[in-house]
Amino acid sequence: GAGVSQSPSNKVTEKGKDVELRCDPISGHTALYWYRQSLGQGLEFLIYFQGNSAPDKSGLPSDRFSAERTGGSVSTLTIQRTQQEDSAVYLCASSLEGRGPLGGELFFGEGSRLTVL
């Protein structure tokens, strides 16, 4: 597709369940980011992938959160044993490269809205 694609667009789950969120970046974009947006808040950085380099996981809030990027393209964000405070919109973004002038021009998907009951 032409843009960043995320699925599911909405996910309602029970506390304690695991969830997987998927991101398909723009073709040719080597950098991929996950952000979390809580109600009325800005975007909180979670994790960053750049090519074959080790991902920057410095933003992951706990060890219940993990992400992988297979084949340098599609990424999956996994939240284990979900808690109510995990409820948020999870945004994926990609860019041509992770640094330099073009690295900041992130293209975002529409997000996956997670609700933990």
Add this chain to the structure above:
Amino acid sequence: GQQLNQSPQSMFIQEGEDVSMNCTSSSIFNTWLWYKQDPGEGPVLLIALYKAGELTSNGRLTAQFGITRKDSFLNISASIPSDVGIYFCAGQFPYAYSGAGSYQLTFGKGTKLSVIP
């Protein structure tokens, strides 16, 4: 962690009025970006600034990269109803703050703009 202070948090203006919002940081940035987020959508890049003092326009939008590299403003002239949304500033630091050498953006908390027809 690094923080961006974005103000105002929200604005209610009459159609046709000009709008101004700004962001400040305690640290310098090498890139400032302004994004707009419509309801249910991911943020979309409006303007990117790469040099201190740079003033860039995109239609009715004008943004400047502060000379100290610690602030930026966004102006919208002659507002129209479709300007409604949340505007985010974002900055990219010149140095990596994690071992992985990532260049993730730090986002402000957003300015919610409402335009009264």
